Amino acid sequence: MNIIDARKLVHEYFRRDEEGNVEGVSVALDGVDLKVKAGQFISVLGHNGSGKSTLAKHINALLTPSDGTIYVDGKNTAEPENTYDIRQTAGMVFQNPDNQIIASIVEEDVGFGPENMGVPTDEIWERVENALKSVQMWKYRTHSPNRLSGGQKQRVAIAGVMAMQPKCIILDEPTAMLDPDGRKEVIRVAHELNQKKNITVILITHYMEEVVDSDYVYVMDKGKIVMEGVPRDIFSRVDELKSHRMDVPQITLLAHELKRSGVPVPEGILHRKELINVLNS
Amino acid sequence: MFREITIGQYYPADSLLHRLDPRVKLFFTLFYMIGIFVADNIFAFSLLTVGLFSAVKLSKVPFGYMVKGLQAIILLLIIAGAFNMFLTPGQTLATVGPLTITDVGLKNAGLMTARMIYLIIGTSLMTLTTTPNRLTDGLETSLGPLQKLNVPVHEIALMMSIALRFIPILVEETDKIMKAQMARGADFETKGLVRKAKAMVPLLVPLFVSAFRRASDLAMAMEARCYHGGEGRTKMKPLHYSKEDRVAYLLILLFFAGVVVLRILF
Structure with a gap:
């Protein structure tokens, strides 16, 4: 069964004037079909304003569809009584690490979700310990979030979601505000959770480098899914990617340009080592 | 400062x-x-x-x-x-x-x-x-009886703890905005009350805008983590x-x- 099943999803934002009359409608999602199997690592790529964050909020029931339906673990997000179940099943990590940490102590923040769910005290502690260990932040449990680096804060935020024992985690541009080291840390943790705990991961990003190890990639533009496929397939369509204003990773671009100028290199090179091997042989 | x-x-x-x-x-x-x-x-x-x-x-x-x-x-x-x-x-x-x-x-x-x-x-x-959380827990429990008089005790306690958590962040941000405005020639050192007050405007406006943005982000993050008021909530560190x-x-x-x-x- 698909853990996430979106059918013809439409979301419209209404622009209103000062009196609240509708001035215009902007369509953020325009007939999106998305099917994610449990245990997969999925990436959604898109530049600013492509609708990818709106899609993320639909999976967490923070927004409900204007048209079409989305089922998360078999539950329709449009039904108000499903809201909390869905938020528990599909946890969400946001872009700004400072604006999603509620408590002043790491462990208390991780406990916030289970507290809201009404989990008994002993179990909260157990969950907090497991969650913090799974992101390698256990030794920082009594620290103040303000003294952590961006990557560490994002890992705490991931732990906060893990403590709710979700089946699926949505990472909405988790690395946009981080330095390169922090970025790697967060992506590595996301892959680890996917592999070791069998958590479905949906990574929303505009950094193409981050999606090379995903199982499946969707590219969004203007509220529609314009490309989908395995990373190698997507990355071999360099010109199409560029037409959707995506930055292709340097190494893929280099291989692409080499091929155009006559060097026999296959399309869709993802890693530097790969290119070196091809060029050596 | x-x-x-x-x-x-x-x-x-x-x-x-x-x-x-x-x-x-x-x-x-x-x-x-x-x-x-x-x-x-x-x-x-x-x-x-x-x-x-x-x-x-x-x-x-x-x-x-x-x-x-x-x-x-x-x-x-x-x-x-x-x-x-x-x-x-x-x-x-x-x-x-x-x-x-x-x-x-x-x-x-x-x-x-x-x-x-x-x-x-x-x-x-x-x-x-x-810790601010323990403090607000203490307040919440001590003022619990007021809940019967429709005083939103839990909400007030939560607001306090969030305010305390964001003090250092906003202080840092004030510092940043100050430096950014100084780099563009804003003058925060002039003496005189009126001038000083006027100099605060380019500092306070961006600070307020960003504080509201943070508040909206935080509200969304709390909702995403199943926050729905004090009802049915358990405590990680009960008193x-x-x-x-x-x-x-x-x-x-x-x-x-x-x-x-x-x-x-x-």
Whole structure:
């Protein structure tokens, strides 16, 4: 069964004037079909304003569809009584690490979700310990979030979601505000959770480098899914990617340009080592 | 200029005071504050001093760190002290130019300065030794009965803890905006009240805009983590009284009674 099943999803934002009359409608999602199997690592790529964050909020029931339906673990997000179940099943990590940490102590923040769910005290502690260990932040449990680096804060935020024992985690541009080291840390943790705990991961990003190890990639533009496929397939369509204003990773671009100028290199090179091997042989 | 403010900040350490139930510390702070205003002679103040210093000692918070909190109010202290000293009618002790120092004035000035200093140190002792979450838990439980009168106790407690969490972030942001505006030629050093106030506008507007944006982000993050008010919520760190807490209650009551007795006697 698909853990996430979106059918013809439409979301419209209404622009209103000062009196609240509708001035215009902007369509953020325009007939999106998305099917994610449990245990997969999925990436959604898109530049600013492509609708990818709106899609993320639909999976967490923070927004409900204007048209079409989305089922998360078999539950329709449009039904108000499903809201909390869905938020528990599909946890969400946001872009700004400072604006999603509620408590002043790491462990208390991780406990916030289970507290809201009404989990008994002993179990909260157990969950907090497991969650913090799974992101390698256990030794920082009594620290103040303000003294952590961006990557560490994002890992705490991931732990906060893990403590709710979700089946699926949505990472909405988790690395946009981080330095390169922090970025790697967060992506590595996301892959680890996917592999070791069998958590479905949906990574929303505009950094193409981050999606090379995903199982499946969707590219969004203007509220529609314009490309989908395995990373190698997507990355071999360099010109199409560029037409959707995506930055292709340097190494893929280099291989692409080499091929155009006559060097026999296959399309869709993802890693530097790969290119070196091809060029050596 | 903002970094020195230690009021309202938590100082992590492992001490008896850190371990005490937040309700005990709230109770202490309340009675201590009443005590400060009940005390009006040197004997009562000596008792307050002994109480305060033993509490500071027990808290393992460096005294210097605590005194830093006073820097913010030094100017206020001097002005208020001077007004009290020179403008209170009474028997003249000394004359400096047009100003006269009276005996009542001197006593009032000393008393008021001492009260302010004790107030700041005592109350910051509570916030320094209690995490904001524990503090709000304490408030929430202590004020629980008010819930029946439709007072949104849980919401107020949560608002407080979030405000405390964001103080350092907003302070840092203020610093950043200040530097950014200074790089574009904004002048924060000019003397004069009106000019200074005007110079604050390019600082406060972006700060408010960003604070609102943060608030909206945070609200969304809380919703995403199933926050739906205080109903049906469990506690990660529920409050239980231990033996230490009961002893502390007793000591606080004795201490307060001592202050009252000393006031009546002298």
